[in-house]
Amino acid sequence: MSMNSTQSALERLKPAMDDIPGDWDIIIIGGGITGAAILREAARMGLRVILVEQVDFAWGTSSRSSKLVHGGLRYLKEGRIFLTKASVEERQRLLREAPGLVEPLGFLMPMYKGGHPGRTILSAGLTLYDLMGAGKRHRFLQESAFHAQMPHMRREGLKGGFSFYDAQVDDARLVLRLIKEAVDDGGWAANYTAAREILRDGRGLSRGVILEDIGGARSREISGRVVINATGWWAERLHPSSDRTCHLRPLRGSHIVFPSWVIPIAQAVTFMHPSDNRPIFVIPWEGVVIVGTTDLDHREGFDDEPAISKEELSYLMEGLVHCFPSLSLDSENAISTFAGIRPVVSQSDGDRSPSEESRDHVIWKDRGLITVTGGKLTTFRRIAWDTLNEAFEFLPEGVTVDWNAPVFDSPEEKGIDGVDLPEWDWQRLFGRYGKAARPMVENSSPEDLHSAGGTPTLWAEVIEGARHEGIEHLDDLLLRRVRLGLLIADGGISLLDEVQRRCGPFLPWDSRRWREERNRYRHILEKSYGFPGRKPLPSAEKEGFLTKTVRKARQRFRL
Numbered sequence: 001m002s003m004n005s006t007q008s009a010l011e012r013l014k015p016a017m018d019d020i021p022g023d024w025d026i027i028i029i030g031g032g033i034t035g036a037a038i039l040r041e042a043a044r045m046g047l048r049v050i051l052v053e054q055v056d057f058a059w060g061t062s063s064r065s066s067k068l069v070h071g072g073l074r075y076l077k078e079g080r081i082f083l084t085k086a087s088v089e090e091r092q093r094l095l096r097e098a099p100g101l102v103e104p105l106g107f108l109m110p111m112y113k114g115g116h117p118g119r120t121i122l123s124a125g126l127t128l129y130d131l132m133g134a135g136k137r138h139r140f141l142q143e144s145a146f147h148a149q150m151p152h153m154r155r156e157g158l159k160g161g162f163s164f165y166d167a168q169v170d171d172a173r174l175v176l177r178l179i180k181e182a183v184d185d186g187g188w189a190a191n192y193t194a195a196r197e198i199l200r201d202g203r204g205l206s207r208g209v210i211l212e213d214i215g216g217a218r219s220r221e222i223s224g225r226v227v228i229n230a231t232g233w234w235a236e237r238l239h240p241s242s243d244r245t246c247h248l249r250p251l252r253g254s255h256i257v258f259p260s261w262v263i264p265i266a267q268a269v270t271f272m273h274p275s276d277n278r279p280i281f282v283i284p285w286e287g288v289v290i291v292g293t294t295d296l297d298h299r300e301g302f303d304d305e306p307a308i309s310k311e312e313l314s315y316l317m318e319g320l321v322h323c324f325p326s327l328s329l330d331s332e333n334a335i336s337t338f339a340g341i342r343p344v345v346s347q348s349d350g351d352r353s354p355s356e357e358s359r360d361h362v363i364w365k366d367r368g369l370i371t372v373t374g375g376k377l378t379t380f381r382r383i384a385w386d387t388l389n390e391a392f393e394f395l396p397e398g399v400t401v402d403w404n405a406p407v408f409d410s411p412e413e414k415g416i417d418g419v420d421l422p423e424w425d426w427q428r429l430f431g432r433y434g435k436a437a438r439p440m441v442e443n444s445s446p447e448d449l450h451s452a453g454g455t456p457t458l459w460a461e462v463i464e465g466a467r468h469e470g471i472e473h474l475d476d477l478l479l480r481r482v483r484l485g486l487l488i489a490d491g492g493i494s495l496l497d498e499v500q501r502r503c504g505p506f507l508p509w510d511s512r513r514w515r516e517e518r519n520r521y522r523h524i525l526e527k528s529y530g531f532p533g534r535k536p537l538p539s540a541e542k543e544g545f546l547t548k549t550v551r552k553a554r555q556r557f558r559l
């Protein structure tokens, strides 16, 4: 693609509005997992392709999932064997291709007297699950063996339980890795660039979109042979479904994040909530424990970040306290919360309960405009292929898909002489950053190869995010390029001086801009990652005042 060769990969990631070429094979709207996966595959095919995202890459549901790469046992229960099979195959592929990003996860599922479904049904389901994946992995544990593995779990009525395997991922990093590798292959990706309108010619054929940058300061038209609307639960804003019986039903799912010392578990556990018998997950992830999720109609507006409600917080706490009675759990000890909106396509006129709605993806087309929504993070590649299949009729002749190509570029997975980094950290960096991992480490000072705030994240990753990953705001960096905002109490605001010191040289921000960014970050934390009813976080000015006062007192009293 001659047009692609003149710009560097860095310039194709987050280009200025005026630098975006005007003519494309494919324009993708939406920078979640669906848009990112389509971009990756289209760039691999050598197509001229751009993705535009109204806020930040993975800002929507794709950074707010339960972070499981799973076959979905519940789909099996619903008889959706093909969806489960496709998901299990994708899970196995991702485990093979991206260790360090997608990791195996042991699961326990307790069985209580009188609980449903019974042991025989579950055993049959798990056998099928195993057969679709890596062979026999599940087993039944008698009560005492189960208790030994999950000692804090309610023992009253416990009959034992199953042990089985799934996998987990850093969802936002998965999106980022796909986007960055697509950009390395000649694709373009612009965050903070919204598609405001679909343009059509006299015959009604879609011919492009009107783009608008942050705050609507600049807008312009670009044209494309085909436009793909991958905007998740926003999809009907740009392209309403013409089928009266098939519409998006936004369903919110919220999570609570605890420090691992509060819920000490070595593997994930799923149990039935005592009030409605829905499955709840408790999952160790990145040194913390995630508890989720709820499933209810989201009635708030499109433009605000979703947040956990008081009722959801109480519901999840009720389930937790019931499940782990000996831990005296209290939401006061939790670190953060987050909520996402499932883009569920309902064909039920809203008369089904949220949990009964299908999680399949759906594609609808209208003269060069293709909308794809619904589905799961796990099956992103299949969703991308299904969508591109619908786009072929509009694309140049001779474009082919390589169904066997690996999803990711394979990095040269070896360390660097003289760099003392444990094997585990290398794996993590190769998984999350692919080929960018080695240059990242080469350009890091030894002090950058240490943990940020006691988390598995290295300071080098925070700096990489600021330097090379197209951030616009501090929240892009701390909530999506790295996940410190979820992993450290109060979103890690105690680390902000350190973040500013280390990342400042790579960002064009003066001290006023840093203050604004810090205040914006606090505001977002309070609104969407905090706890309803908790005390507000101190403002940047107040925090600055407190820091100065403590520093002065220390100097005065030589502390």
Ligand SMILES: Cc1cc2nc3c(=O)[nH]c(=O)nc-3n(C[C@H](O)[C@H](O)[C@H](O)COP(=O)(O)OP(=O)(O)OC[C@H]3O[C@@H](n4cnc5c(N)ncnc54)[C@H](O)[C@@H]3O)c2cc1C
Binding pocket: 029, 030, 031, 032, 033, 034, 035, 052, 053, 054, 055, 056, 057, 058, 059, 060, 061, 062, 063, 064, 065, 066, 067, 068, 069, 070, 193, 194, 195, 196, 230, 231, 232, 233, 234, 238, 251, 252, 253, 254, 293, 339, 340, 341, 342, 343, 373, 374, 375, 376, 377, 378, 379
């Ligand atoms: C609580 C919860 C837990 C989940 N857990 C799992 C799980 O464990 N495993 C799993 O496989 N799946 C899970 N899922 C499902 C999965 O997360 C979603 O299906 C997936 O992330 C949807 O991705 P998407 O790209 O379609 O949408 P999104 O990630 O929402 O992306 C759409 C993007 O489009 C952008 N956009 C909207 N309008 C415009 C516009 N006009 N111009 C430009 N950009 C625009 C938005 O800003 C957004 O970033 C979960 C979902 C939820 C809600």
